[in-house]
Amino acid sequence: MLAKHRIAYPMVALVLVVAMxxxxxxxxxxxDRRRLxxxxxxxxxxxxxxxxxxxxxRMFWSPAxxxxxxxTYGATRGMLQALGDPYTSFFEPAEHQxxxxxxRGEFGGIGVQLGGDRTGVFVASVFPDSxxxxxxxxxxxxxxxVGREATAGLAVDDVRLLLRGPVGSVVELTLERHGGRxxxxxxxxxEIEIPSLEWELLQPKVGYVQLRFFSDRTPKEFAQAxxxxxxxxxxxxxxxxxxxxxxxxxxxxxxxxxxxxKGIAYREVAKGEAETRYPVPFRTEVLSWPLAVLxxxxxxxxxxxxxxxxxxxxxxxxxxxxxxxxxxxxAVFPLEDGSSVxxxxxxxxxxxxxAIEDLGVVPDIPIGIxxxxxxxxxxxxxxxxxxxxxxxxxxxxxxxxxxxMKAMSVK
Amino acid sequence: MMLxxxxxxxxxxxxxxxxxxxxxxxxxxxxxVLPYPETPSxxxxxxxxxxxxxxxxxxxxxxDRFYTEEALDTQEMIYGAVRGMVESLGDRHTVFLTxxxxxxxxxxxEGEFGGIGVTVAMTEEGWLRVVKPIPxxxxxxxGLRSGDIILEVDGIWIxxxxxxxxxxxxRGPEGSTVAVRVRSSDGLERQASIVRAQIEVPTTESRMLxxxxxxxxxxxxxxxxxxxxxxxxxxxxxxxxxxxxxxxxxxxxxxxxVAKExxxxxxxxxxxxxxxxxxxxxxxxxxxxxxRATGIPLVVLxxxxxxxxxxIIAGAIxxxxxxxxxxxxxxxxxxxxVTERLSDGSALQVTIRRWYTPADRLIEGQGLMPDVPVxxxxxxxxxxxxxxxxxxxxxxxxxxx
Numbered sequence: 132m133l134a135k136h137r138i139a140y141p142m143v144a145l146v147l148v149v150a151m152x153x154x155x156x157x158x159x160x161x162x163d164r165r166r167l168x169x170x171x172x173x174x175x176x177x178x179x180x181x182x183x184x185x186x187x188x189r190m191f192w193s194p195a196x197x198x199x200x201x202x203t204y205g206a207t208r209g210m211l212q213a214l215g216d217p218y219t220s221f222f223e224p225a226e227h228q229x230x231x232x233x234x235r236g237e238f239g240g241i242g243v244q245l246g247g248d249r250t251g252v253f254v255a256s257v258f259p260d261s262x263x264x265x266x267x268x269x270x271x272x273x274x275x276x277v278g279r280e281a282t283a284g285l286a287v288d289d290v291r292l293l294l295r296g297p298v299g300s301v302v303e304l305t306l307e308r309h310g311g312r313x314x315x316x317x318x319x320x321x322e323i324e325i326p327s328l329e330w331e332l333l334q335p336k337v338g339y340v341q342l343r344f345f346s347d348r349t350p351k352e353f354a355q356a357x358x359x360x361x362x363x364x365x366x367x368x369x370x371x372x373x374x375x376x377x378x379x380x381x382x383x384x385x386x387x388x389x390x391x392x393k394g395i396a397y398r399e400v401a402k403g404e405a406e407t408r409y410p411v412p413f414r415t416e417v418l419s420w421p422l423a424v425l426x427x428x429x430x431x432x433x434x435x436x437x438x439x440x441x442x443x444x445x446x447x448x449x450x451x452x453x454x455x456x457x458x459x460x461x462a463v464f465p466l467e468d469g470s471s472v473x474x475x476x477x478x479x480x481x482x483x484x485x486a487i488e489d490l491g492v493v494p495d496i497p498i499g500i501x502x503x504x505x506x507x508x509x510x511x512x513x514x515x516x517x518x519x520x521x522x523x524x525x526x527x528x529x530x531x532x533x534x535x536m537k538a539m540s541v542k
Numbered sequence: 543m544m545l546x547x548x549x550x551x552x553x554x555x556x557x558x559x560x561x562x563x564x565x566x567x568x569x570x571x572x573x574x575v576l577p578y579p580e581t582p583s584x585x586x587x588x589x590x591x592x593x594x595x596x597x598x599x600x601x602x603x604x605x606d607r608f609y610t611e612e613a614l615d616t617q618e619m620i621y622g623a624v625r626g627m628v629e630s631l632g633d634r635h636t637v638f639l640t641x642x643x644x645x646x647x648x649x650x651x652e653g654e655f656g657g658i659g660v661t662v663a664m665t666e667e668g669w670l671r672v673v674k675p676i677p678x679x680x681x682x683x684x685g686l687r688s689g690d691i692i693l694e695v696d697g698i699w700i701x702x703x704x705x706x707x708x709x710x711x712x713r714g715p716e717g718s719t720v721a722v723r724v725r726s727s728d729g730l731e732r733q734a735s736i737v738r739a740q741i742e743v744p745t746t747e748s749r750m751l752x753x754x755x756x757x758x759x760x761x762x763x764x765x766x767x768x769x770x771x772x773x774x775x776x777x778x779x780x781x782x783x784x785x786x787x788x789x790x791x792x793x794x795x796x797x798x799x800v801a802k803e804x805x806x807x808x809x810x811x812x813x814x815x816x817x818x819x820x821x822x823x824x825x826x827x828x829x830x831x832x833x834r835a836t837g838i839p840l841v842v843l844x845x846x847x848x849x850x851x852x853x854i855i856a857g858a859i860x861x862x863x864x865x866x867x868x869x870x871x872x873x874x875x876x877x878x879x880v881t882e883r884l885s886d887g888s889a890l891q892v893t894i895r896r897w898y899t900p901a902d903r904l905i906e907g908q909g910l911m912p913d914v915p916v917x918x919x920x921x922x923x924x925x926x927x928x929x930x931x932x933x934x935x936x937x938x939x940x941x942x943x
Contacts, residue, residue, distance in 0.1 A: 140553065143557075144556075144557055144560060147557060147560065147561050147564075148560050148561060148563075148564040149564070151560075151561040151562075151564040151565040151568065152564040152565065152567060152568040153568060154565060154568065155564065155565035155566060155567065155568025155569035155570075155571075155572065156568035156569070156571060156572040157568075157572065158568075158569055158572065159568060159569040159570065159571060159572020159573035159574075160572040160573070161572075162569075162572070162573050176616075176617070176620060176886065177620055178885070179620055179624065179884055179885060179886055179888065180620055180623055180624050180627070182884050182885060183624045183627065183628070183638065183884060183890055184627065186882050186884075186890055186892065187627075187628070187631070187636075187890070187892060190880070190882070190892045190894045191631060191633075191636060191820065191892055191893060191894070192633075192819060192820045192877060192878075192892075192893045192894050192895055192896060193631070193633075193820050194820065197631070198630075199587075199589065199590045199593045199594075200593055201630045201631075202627045202630050202631070203593050203594050203596060203597055203627075204630060205626040205627045205628070205629055205630025205631075206594075206597055206623040206624070206626050206627040206630075207596065207597045207600045207623070207626070208626045208630075209622040209623050209624070209625045209626015209627060209629065210597070210600065210601065210604075210619045210620075210622045210623040210626060211600065211604070211622070212622055212626065213615075213618045213619050213621060213622025213623075213625075214604065214608065214610070214614075214618075214619070214622075216608075216610070219604075219608065221600065400609075401607075401609060402606075402607060402608065402609050459609065460609075462607070464599075464600075464603050464607075466596040466599045466600065467595065467596060467599065468596050470596060472599075472600045472603055474603055474604065474607055474608055475608060475609050475610075476607045476608070476609050477609045478609065
């Protein structure tokens with residue numbers, strides 16, 4: 132017994148020492164890896180990238196130092212492009228900001244549209260009742276500087292961003308008009324809204340809403356438009372989603388709240404996850420007007436969600452051409468320096484679970500685009516059907532009937 | 543009992559000490575002595591790495607969230623990153639080549655490849671323009687003509703690609719078919735299916751024209767061009783020509799040393815070109831004696847397809863007053879690229895220097911102006927006329943009188 136112990140003690144000590152040494156070695160390596168990790172991480176073969184970077188730094192003919200920021204942006208853009216997904220892309224800080232403003236639907240600005248050509252950046256249009264109009268800006272004025280920043284050599288997007296800032300702040304514009312001496316004008320920024328829709332009463336009882344894209348403001352604007360149309364006596368609605376490329380998904384869901392008031396807006400499948408169903412916001416009071424939705428090949432993404440949900444829930448009829456078929460979901464991920472990545476994170480399916488990707492939404496009443504381009508045949512068809520009262524309760528019978536009527540009228 | 547307790551404590555202390563020492567030694571060795579076995583980045587500049595953090599943020603997002611039916615191809619992502627980084631430099635001649643493209647590019651310079659047998663150039667808008675179909679090549683038989691614009695290859699849009707990428711699409715195994723969408727100069731678009739074949743590229747062509755004028759065309763400044771030029775000149779000079787026409791039209795360039803060798807055949811002294819690198823360092827390449835055709839009256843034909851090495855030859859002849867340039871303004875590629883193989887067989891084609899003519903004229907983006915401008919219209923081409931060559935002959939004849 133005792134003899135056994137005598138042998139065991141040094142053994143235990145040796146094992147312990149070896150174990151501790153190995154443990155220390157592993158932790159030491161890990162510490163070293165973490166230190167290096169800040170410099171070289173990613174897959175093992177990423178060394179190729181730094182090899183290329185290094186060669187360029189040493190060899191590339193360039194009158195100035197290489198621009199690490201630009202090269203990083205290029206690398207990120209190229210890496211994302213290599214995924215082969217047209218909706219996954221990289222946005223530099225300026226692009227990201229402009230895009231975010233558009234999706235938010237408002238920003239602090241002066242109310243001008245800018246254009247750019249070889250002569251520089253100029254005022255392309257001045258919004259009515261905007262600070263720019265009050266300051267006397269004219270179409271064609273060339274922007275020489277914004278604040279202290281000269282615009283020479285800047286991209287239009289960058290100048291656009293310089294004009295934006297907190298509401299109430301003042302921006303000083305240096306302008307050149309008709310080749311005269313540059314003048315500096317201070318302008319106070321105001322809330323500038325980017326309306327996502329336009330509406331009008333088309334016929335005594337038919338309201339028309341053209342939704343161009345979906346921003347955060349869209350649900351509010353849509354509800355307002357419906358209220359106004361209602362006051363003006365509308366009792367049927369044409370929702371024009373032609374050319375609407377999408378935008379904020381939540382806005383599409385909000386619009387469906389007004390139209391459906393319950394049910395499923397769309398379903399989503401993300402990487403490694405089960406299907407998620409997104410409900411339509413519940414409403415006790417829902418618009419009950421007969422509804423015609425106009426679609427075409429430019430109707431995409433969030434706009435297809437609305438069109439598909441209207442069809443799946445039998446809420447109204449779709450007129451026009453098969454939609455674009457963009458059934459993928461993108462999320463915007465801001466990166467730490469203000470740039471962002473738009474990444475495809477899932478597929479969405481229609482309210483009833485139909486796939487949309489590549490297939491699109493097929494209209495109930497297909498209407499070709501041939502014929503007189505000056506005459507909006509799709510709108511005319513929807514208008515006359517709404518007046519006939521046949522859209523009130525869409526059913527296979529009424530759809531067949533309407534399609535037959537169209538076929539006959541064509542003959 | 544007491545004793546055994548003290549013994550216990552001392553054993554424990556010794557063990558603790560040993561273990562602590564072992565751990566510290568291990569950690570120290572792991573951290574500082576043996577480097578972690580990972581490819582460290584050669585770019586150790588911390589500001590670069592700070593900047594580069596957003597790339598890794600994007601990379602992580604792709605790994606965690608990107609929705610795709612196939613597995614992520616990290617190799618492609620890395621190639622994409624390199625390609626994007628290279629493109630951000632804004633120099634159309636600095637490009638990244640994958641291993642396959644790099645092999646293809648090398649074959650190209652060696653002068654033998656399988657393709658459709660047309661020389662192409664990139665237009666300002668990023669399309670491929672057919673510079674010249676090789677006689678009897680599959681491309682010519684399929685009706686491709688000079689000036690045709692290639693829009694699509696096998697259904698893939700060409701615009702936005704580099705020249706090498708576009709060419710790599712057209713190429714393929716001998717006997718296979720490639721479909722190209724072509725817009726001819728009358729604006730009509732059509733689809734052509736062309737069977738790829740092994741193409742023998744004639745690098746030079748020489749013949750005697752009427753009235754004792756020798757004609758030497760150099761289609762490419764590849765590895766065989768110098769030999770072709772020397773042999774061509776030897777043949778032609780046996781006929782004791784009164785004058786020589788050097789045709790560099792449609793010559794897209796090639797090796798710099800080939801350009802120097804060819805220029806040397808026509809120049810006895812003076813400079814051939816000046817090179818400058820990014821730090822402003824200058825290398826003057828002088829002409830050396832021993833050329834075969836240094837005295838004979840000379841006209842050089844150039845057009846918008848004459849580029850790079852061809853422009854070096856033309857510029858050297860023009861600035862040294864050795865001959866007259868007839869035709870159209872040249873392409874304007876006055877930069878020198880080297881092809882750097884990277885560790886996995888891919889390559890970087892990097893602009894390392896700019897070159898200037900002997901009189902220090904910048905060529906990049908400008909081209910060489912001909913001394914005698916003569917255009918060649920599509921009608922001329924269709925009718926088989928060559929007004930540029932005719933004008934060259936006329937000039938030489940009037941000089942000889």
